[in-house]
Amino acid sequence: MMKTLIKYEFLKVLRKKSTLIAIAVSLLITAVFFALPITQFQIYNQDGVLRGLEGIAYEKEQYANISVPLTNEYVTEAIQDVQALFENPDNIGYDGNEEFLIEDAYWNGIAPRENLLGLIARNYAAPNESVGYNALTGLDVSGGADFYQARQDKIETILNNPSNELSEAEKDFWRNMNSNVEEPFQYGYFGGWEIIISAFELFMFAILAICIVIAPVFAGEYQAGTDAVILSGKYGKTKLITAKIIAALIFGVLAFTLHILVAFGIPLVAFGADGWNLPLQINGTTVPYPLTFLEGTFINLAVIYMVLIAMIGLTLFLSAKMKSPYLVLIVMVPVLFIPMFLTPNGTTGIYNLLVLLTPYQSLVPRFSSYLSYQFGSVILDAFAMRGLVYAILTLILLPLARISFKKHQVA
């Protein structure tokens, strides 16, 4: 019985023209956004610029030589190599602000591993300071680079920064998490994953499209006048509501997964899946999470699915409460998109902590932010907190949707 009800409720959603239009448009938007980094990709070498897939292939070739563990010895050598290049005045250019390497010194010594050198340089810089390879000239590596000690020092600086307002317990929480990060970091190519982890918020369009599609699940019955006939059926106030909720959830999860496949498929086909097993720290050394790119992606995806399910719950609740699907969307659009304009100005204070829990902000992983929530002795990182908040919302909203439809009066 339940299977039949779910099947027909699912068909109701699927058969509507508006469903196909909403999902097709959001898939197109997702595909275009995730394809942009490929079409706009460009890399320079001595011969000029290489664009698109050709450029990506060239960059991957360059990375083949630097797919190494970032041991202190390797880092020391890398820094010394850069410093040696800067010792020859013929290699140096000056733009009135800072010195940089030119010609062969740059193309042979820097360009093939500029991202790696930048990563190393930033490891020694102050938090939030943006520096390039030329910052390596000022480092004293006569006694070895001590790359990982520098990382620890930088993390301590972040933890002890008064503006971060972290309690001692929170600091210990992050220190403990950091202690699980494996050293030395294995470096390598992670172009595809870099795009994926920096573009999660684009899935907001998919969530909106799904909310548009499921907004009529209950309100559409009121609008069409079918509420009277289904509510007077034996299971109209019981199993049918469950079937409607399950069908909406199945549709939402499947449609969202389709978006994920398109969104991830495009960069992973173009850039390759290389780097899936590399640590997140090679994209920012102070990342506290002991995760690979694949693990980080999965964890954030799990949070995004929780946000999606809670938003489906909210849409269903509003749908059961309101007279028309349009009214549901009048509420849902601001809920989903206003937080886009609420830029957090840090990771502390009630305002920021709440803004960072809004649906839009919850899609952004913020791997490098030491964002934690403390409740007495319990400390939750951003992922756990978001997961918990959206799980609670789901557990509240779905039963509320159920009760609202059950109590609906056909008047």
Add this chain to the structure above:
Amino acid sequence: MELQLQNLRRQYGTKCAVDNVSIHFKPGVYGLLGANGAGKTTLMRMICGVLKPTSGSILLDGKTMQELGERYYTHLGYMPQDFGFYPDFTAREFMLYMAAVKGLDKKSAKARTEELLKLVNLCDVADKKIKSYSGGMKQRLGIAQAELNDPDILILDEPTAGLDPKERVRFRNIISDFAKDKIVILSTHIVSDVSYISDIILMMKQGKIVLQGPMETITNSIQGKVWEVMVDERKAAQYSRNLHVVNLHHEGNLVRLRIVDDAAPAPDASIVEPSLEDLFLYHFSEDVQNERSDDDENLD
């Protein structure tokens, strides 16, 4: 099977849509007559459990709707007024879906769907989307879904509204086929529909049942009060203003009036056999007049 409404009342703000209605239904066809806004739909919605009464109770074989829970709905078939269908479903899909909502197992659902689609003559178009159906086809599908669970109580709210005369006759016949050993409550403001198929007439006005009785005897209340008289046009206008004129027919320079009144409206007036329509118009002439003037205003 007995359905009892006890002091049923539904209030919207200060307006009482259904006012203290008590009826005892036994198997038979009940024609619920009333002008638009009389409270028929509200009463039916309450019987179907989709609208809570402000007070009063509904009992099926002595048990309240609340006591019976889901079981109450297994006895019920409801065809609401102007209810929408799922335009992208075929008739067969819609029937199977409704069968599942009504709790029929797969095998019974399939068999009953085919049986009913045949009965309402929709077999040939059963796999066509409902959005391609005419009004009459949708009404037939509406009653077919109401019959899916072979209910003991069949509630039909304005089932013939919007149908052409041929479809109405067809529809009345379908209802008669379904009505055997059931409580059928049929609301309409089309008098001829109920007069053909109803056993008992219930007249509803301003939320109250103002008259009820068997079809054969209900007109007794105006027996000896229905008159026919031939008058000139000036007199006809005068009578229309002052008396319950239920029909008016021009015959040359004269007008044949049908009047319901306690006394003879004119010395040459003759008593005629009362009809249900006379009774309806006698009770609802004001409402019908109001409706007409509302319509006129809308047209203006």
